[in-house]
Amino acid sequence: MAGSSFGNIFRLTTWGESHGEALGVVVDGCPAGLTLDVSDIQAYLNRRKPGQTKISTPRKESDAVEILSGIFEGRTTGTPISMLVRNTSQHSADYSEIANYYRPGHADYTFDAKYGFRDYRGGGRSSGRETIGRVAAGAVAAKLLREFGIELIAYTKSIGPVVIDMNKFDRQAITETPTCMPDTSASVRAESYLADCMRSYDSAGGVVECIIKGVPAGLGDPVFEKLDANLSKALMSIGAVKAVEIGDGIDAAAHHGSENNDSFCMENGKVTKTSNHAGGILGGISDGSDIILRAHIKPTPSIFSSQKTVNKQGEDIEISIKGRHDPVIVPRAVVVVESMAAITLADALLSNAGAKLEYLKKIYDR
Amino acid sequence: MAGSSFGNIFRLTTWGESHGEALGVVVDGCPAGLTLDVSDIQAYLNRRKPGQTKISTPRKESDAVEILSGIFEGRTTGTPISMLVRNTSQHSADYSEIANYYRPGHADYTFDAKYGFRDYRGGGRSSGRETIGRVAAGAVAAKLLREFGIELIAYTKSIGPVVIDMNKFDRQAITETPTCMPDTSASVRAESYLADCMRSYDSAGGVVECIIKGVPAGLGDPVFEKLDANLSKALMSIGAVKAVEIGDGIDAAAHHGSENNDSFCMENGKVTKTSNHAGGILGGISDGSDIILRAHIKPTPSIFSSQKTVNKQGEDIEISIKGRHDPVIVPRAVVVVESMAAITLADALLSNAGAKLEYLKKIYDR
Amino acid sequence: MAGSSFGNIFRLTTWGESHGEALGVVVDGCPAGLTLDVSDIQAYLNRRKPGQTKISTPRKESDAVEILSGIFEGRTTGTPISMLVRNTSQHSADYSEIANYYRPGHADYTFDAKYGFRDYRGGGRSSGRETIGRVAAGAVAAKLLREFGIELIAYTKSIGPVVIDMNKFDRQAITETPTCMPDTSASVRAESYLADCMRSYDSAGGVVECIIKGVPAGLGDPVFEKLDANLSKALMSIGAVKAVEIGDGIDAAAHHGSENNDSFCMENGKVTKTSNHAGGILGGISDGSDIILRAHIKPTPSIFSSQKTVNKQGEDIEISIKGRHDPVIVPRAVVVVESMAAITLADALLSNAGAKLEYLKKIYDR
C-alpha cells in the first residue's frame, strides 16, 4: 500500500532508510510565491540532529539538506519541492547481528511478518531517521503558516517523572536545554534522571506538548477530517508515540460538563472563550483559541541490558543490544511533533479555502 | 472539502443531519461474497439507540435501517452498500432558540466561523446522530473481520471516577448494563454517580476501551498509515473524544524501556510476546497480540445549569439549555468506538493484500 | 476497491443498481452558501429520462429525486448532499434469462470474472441507470459553476454517419430534438437512420460534444491532475464511451505545428488566442478560451438480432436479447457528458484556490 504520504492538499511523501543512500521528502501542493531557501529547512533539521549533547547518541550526522526542485528565484513555484539528505555516518556492520533476531519494542518482527524480509540495517524504514523527511516538510509548512500569523511552539513537557512547571515557562530554554524543556531547573533534574537511566543500561519516555497560536476559527472539518482527528493521526504516526491528547485530554473525561465547558464571551468586539479546556478545537473545527496537544512517547526500546527474544530460526534467545542509542527519544521528537502539527495545519488552511462560496468569490472576482 | 469519507480501500462516506430527512452511509470497497442482511446492521444500530435506559435521553428513535444497494441474494456484490435511516422523532421547535447563540462545548460557533451559517436543528451535522452511518458501516466491517477470525470487544472502562475492575470482567454485562460496563457492581456505582450528576443539572465523561482479538501479524503500514495512527484518527474523529491511547498509552511514557519492552518468545511453534504493553502494534504494524485502545470522552456539553455565552449579535448572554440530553455520552459511544475500530481494521486487512509478491501470486495463480 | 467516487475536493460517490431499491449519490465538498433546491436537480435528471421519444426505450421511469441532506433554508451548508431516486419501473422477470449467459458488448462476463457473481437484473451496477447519480451531482456542479460565469453546452454531434452542421447551430434545438442535436435538419436525418437501425434489429453509435464557456485561465494542474486528463477520465468513465478528444483531438496529430499552434494576441487589454485548436487547455491548465471536448460512444450493445455467446456452464449458445433498449445511447448520454464535465470543472475550480499565496491572502485577510 502507498502509505508514505500525508495530507490532502498540502501533501508530503517521505522515502528512505536509515542506512540507504539517502532519505528525503517530496512536498506537493505548497502554494506558489512563498519565500523559501535551504536555510529555512536546515534550521529545522538541525533541531533533530543527534550527537549534540551527552543525552543523545554520539553518532555525528551532518544531515545537510539539498533542495532539488520547486523553488525558483527564491520562491516556491507551486510544483513539488523535493528535498534530500545523504546518509554519511553509516556503520552497517554494527547492525549485522540484528538481521537474525527480533529486538523487543522494535518493528523487526512486524516487518518480517508483513513483507517477508526487511532492510535490517539501523531499523531500515522504521528508523528514527525516517523523520528527516517529516521535519524538512514541517519547515516548509511552518514557513507557510507564519505568512498567516500562525506559530507553533513545541517542547518537552516531561521526561520520566520530571514534569516542567508552566509557571517557569521560558521559551528560549527550549532550544538551549539538552532536554528541550522550557524550564531550566526541570531540565537539570531530567538530565540527572537520564544519567541514572544510562548507568542502569535503561531508557526513559516522556511527553511532548505543542501549542499553536494564531489559528483563525474555522479550520478543520466536522466529520472524519476533524482537525483534532488529523492532528491525532499526525502525532500517532511518529514512531514511539503511544497516546495523544487535545486540550485537557484525559483530564476532560474525569470532569463535569460544568467544569469542562468553555464559556464564550466578547472581547474587543470578537468572540472568544473564558477558558480553553477544549484546546482550541470544537466539533473538529478550530475555535480561534490556542490549539494544545500532547504526544506521549514510550521509552527508547534499544536498551543495553540483557533481554529475552526469539531469532528467525524460531529459537528463544537472550540478547544485549549494542550500538549507539539515545536513552530518551523525547527531546529529538520535539521538532518532529512540531513539524507534523505544522503540516496538518497547513493542509487544513488550504483545505478550508473551498469551504464557502464567499471565499471563492474573493479569489475569482472578475 | 470532501471530509465525510474514511478509509482507503474499505471506504465509507456518511451524510445527514440530526433533523434532516434522513442519515446514512455508503460503504464502498467491501469485497464481494460476504453474507450480509439488514439484521446484521440493525443489531449494531440498536446498541447506539437512545431512550433505552434512565441514563439516556428519553427521545425514542426507531432508527430502522434500510439497505438500498450492494446486496444481491443475501451477499455483497462488491459494489457500494448504501444504507439509510429516516429521522422520525424530530422536534425542531425545541432547537429554534439555539439558532441565535453559541452553546459552550458545542460546534455552533465553529460551524458559523467556517461555513457562514449552519443547520442549527439538533446540532445538524455535528449531532451525535452523525454516528449512525459509522455504526452501520461498522457492522459491515465487523462481519467481514469475523470471516478472518478477528473479533472486537468494546466497553465502558470508566464513568467519572468509577472505573471497572478487570478481574470482574463479565462480557455479557456489556450489553446488559445501562452503562455498557463489563462489571455489574461498577455499573451500579456509575449509575448512582450519574443520578447525582443529573440532580445537579450536570454531566459526566468517561473512557471506552476496545480490545481486538485474532488480528494476524502484519496489518498496518510503517509510516503515515500506521495502524495505530489510523485507529487514533478513527477514534478522535468521534465527537467528544479528547484523547486516544494504544496499549499502555500514557503509562508507557512514565516507565523504563526495561519495563515497557515486551519480550518475544516461542509458543506452540509461533512467535508471540510475554507481555503486551505495546497493545498489539509495533512500528505501526500489528504483531499478532490483542490490539488494545482507549478513547477518553468529555462530559456531555449540553447541561441544564445556567451558562455564559454570546449570541450572533455579539452580546454576552446567559443561557440554560433545554431539550433531551444524555448526562453521559460514554455508553452510547461504545458501539461507535467498536465500529470505527472495525472499519480501520477492515481497511488495513484489505490494504495489506498487496504488501508482498507472494500474496499476489496466491491470488493470480494461473 | 472503493471505485465509486470521483473528484478530490468536490467529490461525488454514486451507488445503486438498475433493479435495486434505489440509486443515488452523495456530493461532498460543495461550498456552503449555494442556492439549491430539488428543481435544479430534477431539471437535469429529466434530460436523461427514457421513454420520452420513439428513439428511446419505452420504459417509463419517473426518476423523481429526493434531497436528503446538506441543504438548509434553501442553501448548501457545506456538508454532504445526499440525493436518491427510487426505482419504480422494475421488471426483473424480463432479465431472469440473462442470469445464465454473457451478453456480447456488456459487462456480464467481466463482472463474474471480477466478483464471482453479479446482480444480473437490468445490468445491475453497470446499467445506464448508474448515471442518475452522476447527473444529480452534475446539476449541483453546474449551478456552482454558473456563480462564476462558467457555462456548459453539450449536444449530439453525430449519430452513425449523420453529422451536424455547425453553421446551423441552434442551441434551443438541443432540448427540442429527440436526438439532442443542435441542428434540426441533421436531427431529422438521424431519426430516419435510427428507424432503419431498429427495423434491422440493430443499433447505432455517435459523438457527444461539450463546450465550456467562461472558464478563467489557470484551472487544472501541470502533471497528473491536468484538466484534460481529468476530463478524459470523467468522460471515459461513462459506460460505452470508447474515445475522448480535446480541442482538435485526433486531427491535431495529423497537422503541422505551424497549423496547430494557436497564436496569442491582446484583445481589450487581455491575453487571448487567435484560434483554439488546443480546445482551451495548454499544459493541462485552462487558457481562458472555450474548452471543447468530444466523447465517442459505441452502438448500444443490446440488439434484437441473433448473437453468439457462451453461458455460465461454458457452452457456446445463440441468443436473442429481449426487453426494452434504446437503439442509440447518444442522446441520453448528452446530459451525462455535460454533468461529468461540470463535476470535473467544479473540482478544478475548488482545487485551484490553494495554487498561490496571493489567493490565500485574499481569503485570510485579517
Next chain:
Amino acid sequence: MAGSSFGNIFRLTTWGESHGEALGVVVDGCPAGLTLDVSDIQAYLNRRKPGQTKISTPRKESDAVEILSGIFEGRTTGTPISMLVRNTSQHSADYSEIANYYRPGHADYTFDAKYGFRDYRGGGRSSGRETIGRVAAGAVAAKLLREFGIELIAYTKSIGPVVIDMNKFDRQAITETPTCMPDTSASVRAESYLADCMRSYDSAGGVVECIIKGVPAGLGDPVFEKLDANLSKALMSIGAVKAVEIGDGIDAAAHHGSENNDSFCMENGKVTKTSNHAGGILGGISDGSDIILRAHIKPTPSIFSSQKTVNKQGEDIEISIKGRHDPVIVPRAVVVVESMAAITLADALLSNAGAKLEYLKKIYDR
C-alpha cells in the same frame, strides 16, 4: 493542489524541472519481493533519451538514474522506491529570452495565469523531461507485471500522414527504427516526411499505440475507476496528447451494434471472444483479450518559423524560437505511453486483490 501523484495502491509521485538540479520519482506501494536493479530502470530511460537520431534534438543527456531507497539485497522491500536523475546538460541561457513572452502551444501563459510566475528555463515543470519520473516508475510497473505474465508493447502507429502497415509488424523494428515504428518501410517514409518538416522549420504529430497482452479478466472497476477511464487519464496526462482511444475507439461510434459487439465463445475450455473491437475492456473491467489503446499526439509546438504572440507587458510581438527541439515528439513518447499504461495496470492488479472474499481467504489462510 498536490497533483504530482498517480495511482491508488501502486502510486508514483514525480518532481523536478527541466533545468533544476534533478528530476525524479517516488514509487510507493510496490509489493515487497520483486527483483529489481538499476539496469531495469536505465533500460527504460534510455528509450526516452534525446540526441540519439537525426530526428531528435541534438541535446546529449546521459539521464543516468540513481536508486536511493526501497531496494535491499536486490529486491523491493515494500517501502518507497526513490529514483533520481541529475540534470547535466543545462543551457539556461538558451531560454532566458522566453522568460518574457508566451510561446504558442506551450504552457508558459497558463503557468503564469495559475501561479503568478514560472520557472521558464526549458519549460520548467511542463518540460518533456518531467516524463523521466514516469518512465522510471513505468520500468518498475512493467517488471512487476511480467511476474504475472502481463506484457506491454508500444510503438509509433503514425507520423503525420505516414501510417504503419500492421501486416508488416516487426516487433524488433520498434527499438531499431528512429521512429519507433514496427514497420521499417513506413519508418523510412516517416523520416523523409520529417526531414521535409525540418526544412520548412515546421513540426509533425502522430499516434502511439499500445497493446497489453496477458491481462487476466477482472481487472478494473465498474464505475469511476474503470480500467479504460484510468488508462485514458494516464495517457491524456502526458503533455501533447490530445485524444485517447480504446479498442476500435472512434471507429466504434460509426458502426452498428451487430458489427461492434464481440461474440463470446469457448476456446480450450475458457471463455474468449471471436473479435476484439472492445479493446479488451468491457464495462470498465478487463475481459482477458489484449488491451489496445492509442494516444494522439500534437505536433511539437516549438517551431523555428516566425510566430505571433504576446509578451508579459501585454504587447503583441513576433517571435522565432531558438534552441534544440525535436521535429516530432511521437517516437520519444512511445516509452512514456508504455510506462503510463504499465503503471495503470499495476495499480489495477493490486487494487483487484480485495475484490472478493475468495481472494482474501487465499491470502489469510490460517
